[in-house]
Each structure stands twice: as C-alpha cells, then as structure tokens.
Amino acid sequence: MLVRQGRRRFCLRPPRGLQFVYVHGKGLSLFARKTFAAGEKVIGMEGEVVRARSSSPEAVQFDEDHFIDTDRLVAxxxxxxxxxxxxxxDLPRRQFVAIRRIGKGSEITYNYLTTEWDMKAFGTDFRCRCGSDDCVGFVRGFKYLDRRQRERLRPILSPFLLSKLA
Ligand SMILES: [Zn+2]
Known part of the structure; x- marks a missing residue:
C-alpha cells in the first residue's frame, strides 16, 4: 500500500496476521486477520532510541528523554x-502483545497513556472517541491522569511510567 506523508511516499506492507483498513474519522488503521491469543505477540515495535527533542509524533516513549522512533512510516x-x-x-521486548484474545476482524489498539508521559507538551494530545466505559476523554499523557486512573493502568504500564507510580 502506498501512503503519503507530506511530500514523502512510503510503501507499507501489513505485518503477518494484520491488515490495513480505512476507518472513517480515524484514517488508516490496523485490524487482525487472524485470532491472537492473550499473551501472543501481535506486531513488533520498529525503530531506534532517539532523544525527545528529535522524535516524531508517532514515536513511543521509552524513558524521560528517550523515544523509540523511525525516520520513515512503519505499520x-x-x-x-x-x-x-x-x-x-512491551518496551523491553520491543513488541505489542495481546492482553486478551483478539478476534479475527477486530481492530488492534493500545492505550497511549501506558507509555506517554506528556503528549500535550509535544502537541500530540487529542480528544478520544474510543467509546469505552472508562474513556478518559482527552488523551494528554499519563501526567494528567488522577490517582485512580493511573492505578487502573498499572498492569499494562511501561517500566518508565510504572516508576512514576511508585
Ligand atoms: Zn477513550
């Protein structure tokens, strides 16, 4: 699939077991083409560790000042x-893992608030429309969650954000 980002074009191949689906209001999204069991690796996390100031909006936070990032678009x-x-x-293993069974045809998702401390500072905060009962409304970063919201995420937090809970 050919994807454009600004003036650059990228040829994207969906990883094994996944496919790209265009979702109205969300854009290109990733869906399961097979069933994944709880605990199974779903997709690898590509990229290198870079300093926060040179990271792109899609980067995943690794620790206080480092992000896992790529200089190209990846799945x-x-x-x-x-x-x-x-x-x-799963940052230590550089992968995304199913936390429950993911049925064929389901969208794969993760909670950005389990890795990102302060998205507002990077201008990547947004209004969430996930529709879940526990929706936080605005996704601005772990920093902005109250005690109860933070505790609820404990089992799936990155090591960096877990250190912020202690
Ligand atoms: Zn939500």
Missing amino acids: GDFINHSCDPNMKA
Whole structure:
C-alpha cells in the first residue's frame, strides 16, 4: 500500500496476521486477520532510541528523554489508541502483545497513556472517541491522569511510567 506523508511516499506492507483498513474519522488503521491469543505477540515495535527533542509524533516513549522512533512510516504508526485496548506495549521486548484474545476482524489498539508521559507538551494530545466505559476523554499523557486512573493502568504500564507510580 502506498501512503503519503507530506511530500514523502512510503510503501507499507501489513505485518503477518494484520491488515490495513480505512476507518472513517480515524484514517488508516490496523485490524487482525487472524485470532491472537492473550499473551501472543501481535506486531513488533520498529525503530531506534532517539532523544525527545528529535522524535516524531508517532514515536513511543521509552524513558524521560528517550523515544523509540523511525525516520520513515512503519505499520506500527497506524495502531490507534483505545482506553480499553486489546494490546499492551512491551518496551523491553520491543513488541505489542495481546492482553486478551483478539478476534479475527477486530481492530488492534493500545492505550497511549501506558507509555506517554506528556503528549500535550509535544502537541500530540487529542480528544478520544474510543467509546469505552472508562474513556478518559482527552488523551494528554499519563501526567494528567488522577490517582485512580493511573492505578487502573498499572498492569499494562511501561517500566518508565510504572516508576512514576511508585
Ligand atoms: Zn477513550
């Protein structure tokens, strides 16, 4: 699939077991083409560790000042946020893992608030329309969650954000 970002074009191939689907209001999104069991790797996390100031909007936060990022578009950039996700980011292993069974035809999602401390500072905050009962409304970063919201995410937090809970 040919995707445009600004003046650059990228040829994207969906990873094994996944496919791209255009969703109205969300854009290109990733869906499961097969069933994934809880605990199974769904998609790898591509990229290198870069300093925060040179990171792109799609980067995943690794620690206070480092992000995992690529200088090109990759399939993982199209994983949408959900406040009730079916995957978690496993940063040490650089992959996204199913946290419950993901049925064939379901969108794969992870909660950006389990890795990102302050999205507002980078201008990547947004209004969430995931529709889940526990939707936080505005996704601005873990920093902006109250105690109860933070505790609820404990089992799926990145090591960096887990250190912020202590
Ligand atoms: Zn939400």
